[in-house]
Amino acid sequence: MTLLEVVGVSKVFPGVRALDDVSFTLAPGEVHALVGENGAGKSTLIKVLTGVYQPDGGELRYQEEPTKFDSPMDAQRAGISTIYQEVNLIPLMSVAHNLFLGREPRTAFGLLDEQRMNREAAEILSRYGVTADVRRQLGTMALGAQQMVALARAVMIDAKVVIMDEPTSSLEPREVETLFGVIRDLHAQGIGIIYVSHRLDELYQICDAVTILRDGQVVHTGKLADLERIKLVSLMLGRDMSAVRREGFTGFSGQMTGDAEAPPVLRVTDLNSRRKLHDISFDVRPGEVVGLGGLLGAGRSETIKAIGGAYPLDSGDVQVDGKDLKRPTTVAAVKAGIAVQPEDRKAEGIVAGLSVRENIALAVLPKMARFGLVSDRKIDKIVDKYMKRLQIKASSPNQRVGDLSGGNQQKVLLARLLATDPKVLLLDEPTRGIDVGAKAEVQSLIDELASEGLGVVLVSSDAEELIEGADRVVVLRDGVVVGILTDTRVTTEALLETIASSGGHRDDH
Amino acid sequence: MTTTEAPVFSLPKIKNWLPAYGVYVAILLLVLYNVLFTENFLAWSNIRIQLIQVAPIVIVALGMALVIGTEGIDLSVGSVMALAAAFIPLYLGYGVLAAIIVSLIAGVVVGLINGVLVAKVGLQPIVATLALFVGGRGLAIVISGGQLKDVRNEDFIYLGSGDFLRLPVLVWIAALLVLVIAFVVRRTVFGRRLLAIGGNRPASELAGLPVQRVLITVYIVCSVLASIAGILAVARIQSSDASAVGLLIELSAITAVVVGGTPLTGGKVRVLGTVAGALLMQLVIATMIKHNLQPSTTEMVQAVIILVAVYVARERRSR
Numbered sequence: 110m111t112l113l114e115v116v117g118v119s120k121v122f123p124g125v126r127a128l129d130d131v132s133f134t135l136a137p138g139e140v141h142a143l144v145g146e147n148g149a150g151k152s153t154l155i156k157v158l159t160g161v162y163q164p165d166g167g168e169l170r171y172q173e174e175p176t177k178f179d180s181p182m183d184a185q186r187a188g189i190s191t192i193y194q195e196v197n198l199i200p201l202m203s204v205a206h207n208l209f210l211g212r213e214p215r216t217a218f219g220l221l222d223e224q225r226m227n228r229e230a231a232e233i234l235s236r237y238g239v240t241a242d243v244r245r246q247l248g249t250m251a252l253g254a255q256q257m258v259a260l261a262r263a264v265m266i267d268a269k270v271v272i273m274d275e276p277t278s279s280l281e282p283r284e285v286e287t288l289f290g291v292i293r294d295l296h297a298q299g300i301g302i303i304y305v306s307h308r309l310d311e312l313y314q315i316c317d318a319v320t321i322l323r324d325g326q327v328v329h330t331g332k333l334a335d336l337e338r339i340k341l342v343s344l345m346l347g348r349d350m351s352a353v354r355r356e357g358f359t360g361f362s363g364q365m366t367g368d369a370e371a372p373p374v375l376r377v378t379d380l381n382s383r384r385k386l387h388d389i390s391f392d393v394r395p396g397e398v399v400g401l402g403g404l405l406g407a408g409r410s411e412t413i414k415a416i417g418g419a420y421p422l423d424s425g426d427v428q429v430d431g432k433d434l435k436r437p438t439t440v441a442a443v444k445a446g447i448a449v450q451p452e453d454r455k456a457e458g459i460v461a462g463l464s465v466r467e468n469i470a471l472a473v474l475p476k477m478a479r480f481g482l483v484s485d486r487k488i489d490k491i492v493d494k495y496m497k498r499l500q501i502k503a504s505s506p507n508q509r510v511g512d513l514s515g516g517n518q519q520k521v522l523l524a525r526l527l528a529t530d531p532k533v534l535l536l537d538e539p540t541r542g543i544d545v546g547a548k549a550e551v552q553s554l555i556d557e558l559a560s561e562g563l564g565v566v567l568v569s570s571d572a573e574e575l576i577e578g579a580d581r582v583v584v585l586r587d588g589v590v591v592g593i594l595t596d597t598r599v600t601t602e603a604l605l606e607t608i609a610s611s612g613g614h615r616d617d618h
Numbered sequence: 619m620t621t622t623e624a625p626v627f628s629l630p631k632i633k634n635w636l637p638a639y640g641v642y643v644a645i646l647l648l649v650l651y652n653v654l655f656t657e658n659f660l661a662w663s664n665i666r667i668q669l670i671q672v673a674p675i676v677i678v679a680l681g682m683a684l685v686i687g688t689e690g691i692d693l694s695v696g697s698v699m700a701l702a703a704a705f706i707p708l709y710l711g712y713g714v715l716a717a718i719i720v721s722l723i724a725g726v727v728v729g730l731i732n733g734v735l736v737a738k739v740g741l742q743p744i745v746a747t748l749a750l751f752v753g754g755r756g757l758a759i760v761i762s763g764g765q766l767k768d769v770r771n772e773d774f775i776y777l778g779s780g781d782f783l784r785l786p787v788l789v790w791i792a793a794l795l796v797l798v799i800a801f802v803v804r805r806t807v808f809g810r811r812l813l814a815i816g817g818n819r820p821a822s823e824l825a826g827l828p829v830q831r832v833l834i835t836v837y838i839v840c841s842v843l844a845s846i847a848g849i850l851a852v853a854r855i856q857s858s859d860a861s862a863v864g865l866l867i868e869l870s871a872i873t874a875v876v877v878g879g880t881p882l883t884g885g886k887v888r889v890l891g892t893v894a895g896a897l898l899m900q901l902v903i904a905t906m907i908k909h910n911l912q913p914s915t916t917e918m919v920q921a922v923i924i925l926v927a928v929y930v931a932r933e934r935r936s937r
Contacts, residue, residue, distance in 0.1 A: 442826065443825070460814050474811060478806075
């Protein structure tokens, strides 16, 4: 028996065939991985399944009946729930309110039964590993916990199919384990799960079947256990398997480029910020990639932002090329040659409504201008240079950045940073949420930039990326440097050991 | 109004096109209607009056468009007009230039206060500018002694009532300011930064833009434009009445901006659209008056136009 079936579905947008005769089936209790690069058609397929888009051809069958979902509401009522990358809840309302939104328990007088709601919410959420007070505002909780609330909410609506779009992208390992526990539960209850992720480890850990999309077509579907990892990657990329083997999974060359003798290009001394950072110190030499390791909430993003002047410091010193910035502001930091790529690309990185061109030139406008008047010629030159160098795929420099794929948005952001001619590049999760191809490109770009003499600080929750990319890894826990891995100690084992060895579980805020 | 036989008029295309250019179509239709059904509509004297009446709104709306482009709003523009007007009779004795300069300085000060409250203190623009919306006019009335004062300086009155090349000076000034602001938005570093900040402030900060400076400048520009409108209003009506000058103009200005297709969510400024928005509202009012409709009806029609404009402009959320 099949739960949900897609038969020969096509979806055409002006100029693109986003889905081309795609078929795929989901059995009850099956955890089905849906993989492909960005632009392969995953999102479109999900939107067809959830009633956001109507297919141009083909058929949907739900519980063996031909079905048509006119709206996302329609699909949800039928029992298809979706959890998106970004949490779609109301940050200012309490956890319990979010969980019961639209289905609040009432008292005999038709008023909100707050007590019952809070009690039930606590009960339900404890199964998802969320033990915080359910009366707290959702927005004050860690992203991972928020995602669990979203998941709990989705499952509560009698879902028969749960679609998870990159559910672990903002979770830390402990939370991922909890999520997998929940998925196993759902599996046992006979709920079908469509699992979209770029993390291969997770797929092999949790999924039964896999469907691989490329350029809007299904290139493979079947049992995941029968498919070799490297074969999966090559199917996804459409690349030769031997090339994948030769080049490794990441785009990093693994060669050390730092010059041990050179004076540091960035020296961070005793950064302190109330309760978040404690005496953080480290150096970055030109050509060196220094990784910042640690779990979510360890203070990695805060450290990077503090160096870039975007996070308040109580004390501490930031030196670029021997010049002291004291307490940097964003303006001073950029001027001194610090470029920050923030973790949240959409909220803090790109200006989605502006063009590729405007986004790339944004930080260097004064250099592109005379007497305050911008020169289109100068901008075109620099935009052209970086679009070529980073292989940014856009219909034209005037395309809205918001309409690009995640990988290309990230490249636009990097282009903006590089245009400022930085001495130090601070990268916070540079490959999060971008497709495999773009990921490798960004990784080899980081390598290349380091070899040109830039100092790079790399934050990544992808251990493979951190270890292969970094020459040294500074490990943080609870805002404290707990270890520095160098030379032959730069290994995944040593990283996990350092994170784990530093004693105890960190308190959840 | 849609025809299906030609793909040029496909519905999605119209949906994209309408927020940006709908206002021009509306003007065209209204002009056409008036040409056919309103007596003397094309008479030069009528066109002159319409232009004179719309000019101050256009000037104020230009500043408003910039502020709205940063995802802000400035409620204090009417009070700034009153303040500027209050200073004119006081300083006209020192010469026309002195009076104008003092009035402009008043605008700079108000803009500076608004800008600092928004950019440095971090107040929401609607709250920050509400303070001077209330207080500014009060101060203006205090300064002017609460009286209507006649202004009889010939040179000064020329600004509001004189002609240059057969067009009112007032209209020339408004047109010039439109060109300047359009140029600033399109071609200057300041204009580009303004749009980026309106589009995504945290990102602009991380990119090292002087966000506070740009925001403060935007509010100052808006206030200075409002003072210019105030000065011209005095020159036109040849008297200064702090309790009446610029009353409710913030609403007309916001309406012009919104009807002209500038989204309230920031990141985009339509200068010509704003001018068209002001013209459209002016035409609507004039048409109603010419056909002897009640002012209350006129107001309701204006309300409908605003709703329609906001409705077609609401951005469709993709992804």
